[in-house]
Amino acid sequence: MKLSHKLYPFQNSDPNRKSIGDIIILHGLFGSSKNWVTVAKFLSNFGSVYAVDQRNHGDSPHAEEHSIRLMSEDLEEFIFDHKIQNPVLLGHSMGGLVAMYFDLTHPGILKKLIIQDIAPRSYPFAYDNEIQSMSFALDGYSSRTEIDSEMAKYVSDTFIRQFLQMSLERNENGKYGWKLNVNGLNHARRVFEDVFTFDTTSMTPTLFLLGGSSEYIRDSDFQVMDQFFKNNQKITIAGGGHYIHFTHQAKYLELLDRELSSIS
Template structure:
């Protein structure tokens, strides 16, 4: 599948600065490349940055099938089409699972793997409220405010509603639509159920950045990470949740600068 993407060209801050290579970013479930604009601009100081829309998200095509394996294959196709070799691959949540799957099945391809707040294991699909908040008909709504009011009946969390609404598009006709393939994602409820191949092992240089208050990473997960990755560092942002690239952006970028970008 040909994925939509946004390119942030290498923009060095000095004449003698050399690129550390291409950086590819994979968003999480219900996200898109739009969630990574600020981070991508910051990282472009070190190399060209590609923010991808994964299948059924953003401006990428919709498909009936949605799995970690297929998204890894989409990534492989993207890297081949754009002749990107040995990239730094950053994945958040669902994107982190895709990034780990790609690394497990393509040893030696990545220069560095960066995984944000997700572990190499199964996860339940616990997004009924999110799906419900995007499943009512949008016909007749004339403003985002009215849509948000209706969404709040299903999803009280304002932060998550605003996050979802980054995928809400107003057409030239004035009507609204979701860029997300809501029905397709709703049917892919086993997407995080045993998503990896049988052999799970990596010697790739890996950095995990996790939120100290996140429900996605447990103490057992930290043990699991060190079991499967032989060359790994784990950095925790205290009090951070699942969206630390947004809520704790300064600390997040400082970790990337210290652990990856300045040492590549």
């Protein structure tokens, strides 16, 4: 599948600073490249950044099938089409699962792997409320405020609703619609199950950036991280949840700066 993306070319005011190479960002479930503008612009100080829309998200095509394996194949095609060599791959949540699966099945391709707040294991599809909040008919709604009020019946968290609404668009006829393939994602409820069922290991330098208060990471995950990724480092942002690139952005960018500055 040909994926849509936003390119942020390498630009640095220091003439002595050379590019570390290309950087690819993979967003999480219900996200898109739009969620990563600030991070992508920051990372363009180190190299050219490709912020990708994965299948069924953003401006990329919709498909009936949605799996980590297929998204990894989409990424392989993207890297080949854009002639990208030895990239740094940053993946958050679903994007992190895709990034880890890609690295484990494509040894020697990546220069570095950065995984945000997810572990190489199975996860339940615990997003019924989010799906319901995007499944009611939008005909007759004339404003985002009206839609938000209806969504609040299913998702009380304002932050999550605003995150979801980054995929809400209004066409030239004034009608609202979701850029997400909501129905397709709803039918992919096993997307996070039984992904890492092989014995392959990776020596790719890997950084796990974790939220200290995240519900996605448990103590036993550290062992499974070590099991698959033999050359890894783990950094936890105290008090952070699943969206540390938003909620703890200053610390998050500081850690990325330190990590990428060490790459020659």
